Amino acid sequence: MAPTDHDPLLVLRQSISSSQAFIPSASADASAPEVPLSQATHLQFTGLSLSLPIDSPTRFISSDKPVDLRSIYFAWLNRELAIPEYNASATTLNDALAANGSSGKVQNLGFIERLDLITWLEGASEESEYIKPLAGDASAAAAGAAPSSKTGAAALAAQARSGKGTIDPRLASVYDGERRMGDRNTVLRGIKPTDFSHVRKLAIPFIQKKSQSSSAIGSTQSLSINQKGPSRRPDPIILLSPSASSLLRMSNARSFLEDGKFMPPDAGASTASMLHVQRIIPSIDPNRPMRFILVEGSEQFKPEYWNRIVAVFTTGQTWQFKNYKWSNPNELFKHTMGVFVGWRGELAPDNIRGWGHRVMSTSVDRWRGEDDVASRFRDKEVVEYIWKSIEMNMRSKGWRKDAAPTSI
Template identity: 85%
Template sequence: MALADHDPLLLLRQAISSGSPFIPTPSDDPGAAEAALARASHLQFTSRGTALPFDAPTRFISNDKPVDLRSIYFAWLNRELAIPEYNASATTLNDELAAAGSAGKVQNLGFIERLDLITWLEGASEESEYIKPLAGDAGAAAAGAAPAAKPGALSSATKARSGKGTMDPRLASVYDGERRMGDRNTALRGIKPMDFSHVRKLAVPFIQKKSQSASAVSTNPSLSINQKGPSRRPDPIILLSPSASSLLRMSNARSFLEDGKFVPPDAAASTASMLHVQRTMRGIDPNRPMRFILVEGSEQFKPEYWNRIVAVFTTGQTWQFKNYKWSSPNDLFKHTLGVFVGWRGEQAPDNVRSWGHRVLSTGVDRWRGGDGQDASRFRDKEVVEQIWKTIEMNMRSKGWRADAAPTSI
């Protein structure tokens, strides 16, 4: 049986995409009843007749170690929870596991790791910087992970996430209407298994030639300079202000930064603790849009995340920076760009003005509400373009490139 048939991540992603049930059970018996997660030892994929142990390692790597299936399943179940609630739930489950005599333990994932995992499981992304490809089958894993859905119908995962910070429902409907295209891996497989073992004999001369080239490099170290292979560029991070007086919050940030339309932050409530927006930065990578991760706090930051900060939105209140790597505004804005969004025609707070040119001060028209409100927002796009232009200039100066990110800012 193929390696992918028992890969925990692929089985879970396929079940989510197709809406097939998967339940925790106390044994690998196909007829076992569903059990509480603290007392379950296996995850049963009923439509596949397959049960995998919860302590099975997966290809998702955190802190250089594989994350077990129990932690992956727990992260999916609690995908809607904010970071504090997610951490509290993990602690509660670990206590229940210990009380039940289980040696298992749920591993807490960082907020970017969790966002990356959920995005991949839902099928919104075909790659992840934390998931190792299947040995010898990386292309097929991506192609087979998301079965085609009926045109015009949203998958159950998309319906569950619509409007909650992961994927805009309009964008999801466009994706669901796309024709699924195979790649060279799926084309080679055809409709029946093929034996390509004879290709090994053809590859022997090329492998020998590569070995000879490697030997030449080892004898002449100067040849190895800048020969490092390309790596996946990490997503840049934008920090929003958690202040209740901020005009830009998680509830309206996507509408403003992606669509160029400002709506009041209290017009649409949001429980999301993170989201992402896409923007093509032509001066950095004109061929593909960049994905920006938006968060309001840095509590779950790893040290390397600070090198990915490209902008900090602020109201001028210095308590926002208390837990930052650079808690002093003057130090912070030497390393990254500050952005203040206020009302057009009103003067920026004294703090913002005292921080000088390192903080971009902008203003949007006041929200009037009522009929005709869409027509009155035509100047919002001008403000958004000004913000993105300044962010792009700052990113270029810090070393962002099409295939690389700065190692220090």
């Protein structure tokens, strides 16, 4: 099979999941040795005996442009780096590419794009708002809306494998021998066409009643209209305080917000510049958990990211908001809610109290070591209180099951 028949993203993901090596090389020969990325013309997938051009465009879209394989490989290679180190490494590589006379350049991905890409490559997520579906998958979905000219389970198997290569002829013959199951079209139609137009007349009163109820919601719904159409709902963002005095940092935020257990921020070292937690938000999507992106800084924010902010954790130090879209805390907390986490029994800082009801003040019991289990039962109560407030804020801003607000 020619290299053009292989999707670079799927090949890379498959190699990662099966722990097969892939290296940059200066030749299309599958046995070529590894070279620095600045000198590479191809990416060799040794386990697959496959070579793909390093500048091959992929289905990952950033700034309305396909990201090339070099940039995808670079992002995976430097997935553990914090944002400043990642940007510095990209600049160094671009300088080396220019010095070697190459017109190629690493496309610098935003922190949310990087997180989404790495999560998908690792297999932790089956969908990404930045990855276009394969053309075969789109055509298969369209074919499913009409009766297929193929018969039996073989047709379903062929549709399911669209864009993933041809099905084995022997397997196809097995599928053809299976009992054919009807789809919604054959079940409704039977052996001759049936006119269901009378059903529409019966449904009109119910449709009109639903439309009247929907119009009463009015302004709340208008906030959550997704201008880009039926794309996947973006992930909401929570900003943490980068202050060393904050009780909630990247090192302990997941255990606190996901598991309801507070650990001191210095108990586990973390170099991650972003992470995600999952949580069911019943009033928005009761059937599947929402993924929340946690980050301490907004340096790599695109303008539209600010519409996805659902909470800002703060210690009350105003320098935290210096690079925010709204650097004045009184203005910031008109657009989103603030959260302060302090020690139980201690007063919140003057700034927190001065910002009023827009910043909720919570407290946890002091940490007395791993053996002090008895005092940690109240952590879950605090976490549930925080999530309930975040949920109310999201609903008021227009978050829906299939859309995020266009402004907050």
